[in-house]
Amino acid sequence: MHKIRLTYQPPHDFPALLGFFAKRAIPGVERVDEESYRRVFTLAGQVGELTVTQAARGHALDLQIDFADASTYRFTLSGYVLQFGVFDPVTHPL
Numbered sequence: 001m002h003k004i005r006l007t008y009q010p011p012h013d014f015p016a017l018l019g020f021f022a023k024r025a026i027p028g029v030e031r032v033d034e035e036s037y038r039r040v041f042t043l044a045g046q047v048g049e050l051t052v053t054q055a056a057r058g059h060a061l062d063l064q065i066d067f068a069d070a071s072t073y074r075f076t077l078s079g080y081v082l083q084f085g086v087f088d089p090v091t092h093p094l
Helices: 014-024 070-083
Strands: 002-007 030-032 036-043 046-054 060-066
Touching: 014 030, 014 036
Parallel strands: none
Antiparallel strands: 002 060, 030 036, 036 046, 046 060
16 A cells, blocks of 8 residues: 555535546446545555555545555546646656
């Protein structure tokens, strides 16, 4: 399991973003509740899961990736960082 903290500059309305994703969730692939977004993915023939939650402190999201090969998941990570609107090339070089 790999954990990454993604900081952002306010305003960032994570609950509204979860509401947006909940209305468009792909059954069997994505799960959205009041506190998190989860998605199953396949990369290089392996199945993984990622979870995004609001960090307990500060202006940040916590991204947890359950995937066996840490060297491979960085490819898919960049897309999710952009999807959640928290990409900062200085603090999050991909």
